[in-house]
Amino acid sequence: MKFIIIGLGNFGSSLAIQLTQMGHEVIGVDNKMEKVENFKDAISHTICMNTTEMSAVQSLPFRNTDIVIVAIGEDEGANILTTAMMKQLKVKRLISRAVSSLHQTVLEAMQVDEIVHPEEETANRWAWKLNTEGVLDSIPLSPEYHIVEAYVPERYIGKTLGETGFVNQYNVVVLTTMTTTREQNEIGSLIMKNKVQGVASAKTVLSEGDVLVLYGHIRDIERLLK
Amino acid sequence: MKFIIIGLGNFGSSLAIQLTQMGHEVIGVDNKMEKVENFKDAISHTICMNTTEMSAVQSLPFRNTDIVIVAIGEDEGANILTTAMMKQLKVKRLISRAVSSLHQTVLEAMQVDEIVHPEEETANRWAWKLNTEGVLDSIPLSPEYHIVEAYVPERYIGKTLGETGFVNQYNVVVLTTMTTTREQNEIGSLIMKNKVQGVASAKTVLSEGDVLVLYGHIRDIERLLK
Ligand SMILES: Nc1ncnc2c1ncn2[C@@H]1O[C@H](COP(=O)(O)OP(=O)(O)OP(=O)(O)O)[C@@H](O)[C@H]1O
Ligand SMILES: Nc1ncnc2c1ncn2[C@@H]1O[C@H](COP(=O)(O)OP(=O)(O)OP(=O)(O)O)[C@@H](O)[C@H]1O
The missing domain is CATH 3.30.70.1450 (Regulator of K+ conductance, C-terminal domain)
Structure with a gap:
């Protein structure tokens, strides 16, 4: 399948690398060049881009993409703006990461298909x-x-x-x-x-x-x- | 059972709250007063403390504690120092969070009992x-x-x-x-x-x-x- 993963922190990069190893086509996106460089051999394709800008984001190959994952963490504003862009572009299946309960409420109101809470979900498993x-x-x-x-x-x-x-x-x-x-x-x-x-x-x-x-x-x- | 959880970020606080809801006695520790205040009703006990200082840490009730979890994230140095303190105090079972592969290597060398990678483990499940x-x-x-x-x-x-x-x-x-x-x-x-x-x-x-x-x-x- 074809994935676009935005935000190559620990969560986003681990997911992008694992899906690549499982044989999928993955495009990893981050606005920090060092991250894009760091992961370019482990992810099918990597692109340096600020995903809060519609002009940049429009060039991503959405029409063939099965799943888009917004994995930006700390910058809740960037995560929400990027998610809003993805909704506007009518991506087939949109998964966004939530970092706080207010953030979660906004994502639910935007009707993303699924919401991930990486730290909370691992905490749940370990409990x-x-x-x-x-x-x-x-x-x-x-x-x-x-x-x-x-x-x-x-x-x-x-x-x-x-x-x-x-x-x-x-x-x-x-x-x-x-x-x-x-x-x-x-x-x-x-x-x-x-x-x-x-x-x-x-x-x-x-x-x-x-x-x-x-x-x-x-x-x-x-x-x-x- | 009795737990000490150090570092009340998303991972540490979710774990502390869930174990408290499951009926365990949990002491949640953080050096930020606002975090300690925020979670004081959801975790059995909360303490404001800088866990890189042996003088402070010694006062924690380790002898009755079954499991200590070092959940400090971004500050790898503080995580490693705190983990080293826990090893010195010979806690019964020590679980530390790793934030990078270098960090992981240090924790393995210190022989912690288990290492958690919250973001990576959730990425694995979702892949x-x-x-x-x-x-x-x-x-x-x-x-x-x-x-x-x-x-x-x-x-x-x-x-x-x-x-x-x-x-x-x-x-x-x-x-x-x-x-x-x-x-x-x-x-x-x-x-x-x-x-x-x-x-x-x-x-x-x-x-x-x-x-x-x-x-x-x-x-x-x-x-x-x-
Ligand atoms: N506007 C943006 N466009 C593209 N990438 C972005 C944007 N804002 C942040 N990012 C990227 O998102 C990635 C993940 O976010 P960040 O590191 O803030 O969260 P984190 O909570 O540390 O992540 P993790 O817990 O997964 O390690 C970072 O590598 C960052 O460069
Ligand atoms: N020396 C210290 N003593 C006690 N607590 C500390 C110390 N250093 C950091 N912490 C606490 O550890 C908590 C978790 O670390 P931090 O927020 O840096 O990581 P994080 O990656 O954002 O966490 P999470 O991903 O779980 O949200 C913070 O609330 C912070 O105040």
């Missing part, structure tokens, strides 16, 4: 990661239904998934297990490496130190893990 | 969300095994999960389905609302416009969705 001891991660699909990563409870160690019967007992879905091993990274520190064991089946053996990846109602999962 | 048309989201548990959210393929519409037989055919796990409805939000814009349908079973009916939440090898999922 769930840190919330429960022994639970390594919790991804809410809804307030009550989560995907949870947790160590295999002691009473199931050494059994197969089928033998435990906990899938029916607690009405959960098991996606997979992960084996955890200690490895040395490039600078010699010991880090935990998780290795995903494909797709779980009734024959999957649950070993000590393995991580279960489950889906279900959080109350059922809590009871299972006790 | 997977935007990567494939018709696929609403893709969460990698490993490079090849993903949790994927995608619209029900046409050939399965109107059938039950059991009738389709695709779970065995493609070796995937179905977590749930989500029904999608258009609703008006507070400012009158039409937004898509996703409603999770509990835990999937063989009897789950697949309707047009429903979203399948699947786990499996990305190549098997690609073939299923074609």
